[in-house]
Amino acid sequence: MTAWLMYLGESAKRVGQGYDDHPSSHYSWDDKVPNRERIQVGDTIVLWNGKALLGLSVIEDIAVGAGKKTITRCPKCGTAGPGRRKKDPLPFRCWNKPCKHAFADPVIEIVDVKTYRSRHEAGWVDLRGHVSGTELRALCVKTKSQNAVRELRWDEFRSRVETGKNATSLKIVEKARSVITHGFSERMARVRKGQAAFRASLLDHFGEVCAFTGPMPAAVLDAAHLYSYADQAKHHESGGLLLRKDVHRLFDLGEIAIDPKTLTLDVAPNTRAFPAYDTLHGQAVAVSLDKKHQEWIAEHWNMHRAPSQAFIPGQSAGAQVAVDV
Incomplete structure (x- = not known):
């Protein structure tokens, strides 16, 4: 790689x-x-x-594929890609050190290229x-x-x-690479198909409700997968929640996770530095979840939290949220 x-x-x-x-x-x-x-x-x-x-x-x-490309050249030495200048009287200067020629108009050449x-x-x-x-x-x-x-x-x-600053886990990238290099790139591409129908089914099931922040206009709600879509071939039933766009991104990055034991939100320390997200820490999920939801939630938790916090699906969840069985 x-x-x-x-x-x-x-x-x-x-x-x-x-x-x-x-x-x-x-x-x-x-x-x-x-x-x-x-x-x-x-x-x-x-x-x-x-x-x-x-x-x-x-x-x-x-x-x-194949295509055409416009190349600009220095009229003196023929070097490609002369730099534009904002303040000098002449708008172009050759970047080739032995030349450094300044000029008003470059030589234009159209060439065939492999794209x-x-x-x-x-x-x-x-x-x-x-x-x-x-x-x-x-x-x-x-x-x-x-x-x-x-x-x-x-x-x-x-x-x-x-x-470093704004520390973010890249485990999702490693997961995607593993899937692709093992010959499943076509499968990954298919996962995006049906996204609109997947979102529509979540709206039918949950209504206009962000699972983390409560009722929201449908326009700001994304269909969020509870699993790594890079490793799956379809939109699984009970495999998603509606999330407000910003918390969806944080969930994908593991900055916000759902504790599978209590079904409450766990916000990473660096993200808790922002008051809007700090208030979410420890809050119960705002929607009812079934057992399959909880299995996917446990996988997400195990991917983004320390191994010492790994959760085994089947353990009982807390009573802070209603669960459909």
Whole structure:
């Protein structure tokens, strides 16, 4: 497994060329980009905007195609990708040190390229702003690289995310990689299908109620899986709850979990630093749960809490919430 830091900023990855990218689902590059053919299914893709981390996932599939690319060149030495200047009288300057030519208009060339497009939606973890751009550069194999795609020192990056400021577990990423590398990438892709029907069934069952915060408008409620959807082939009955969008994200990351012994909310210490979430700690789940719900909840708890707190399904839950049997 290799981890890649990939640039996805407001400006194009190369002067004169934009790409069809979406951070949580797909990323595109071509055969003019360094490292293009080293990227493999099962690799970790870490996206940033040049200033801070956006998030990460595992590549499920890479579609290969053909296309056209517009390349800008220095009119003096022919070096590709001259840099734009905001304050100087001439808008372009060649970045090639022996040249450094400043000019008004680059030479435009349209070339045929081999295109690549990753799909990585199933394991996406949103970590917007968790790690600074300066830190990310320092965690690259080549710390002074200016490439849009750079190899990342995964073990050090993971340690930074899981133990530093805004510490967040990346177990869900490891789970997604395990599923993909064992030949189930197609199965992962199918899990997203039927999401709308899954949400509709949860609304029918629970009504417009967030399981953590109580009644909410339907527009802010997500269909949250109680299990890792990367490891399942369908939307399981009693396998989901309706959660407000922000607490859904925190639940996926393990920052909020449901104690399977008491069916009360357990909020991680760093998230409890925010009053809005601190008030949730110790609160009973706001909806009735059946035995299958409790089994999925126990799996989520065992994934995101210390092994010493592991819960064996079948143990009795507390009486703080009504349970359908």
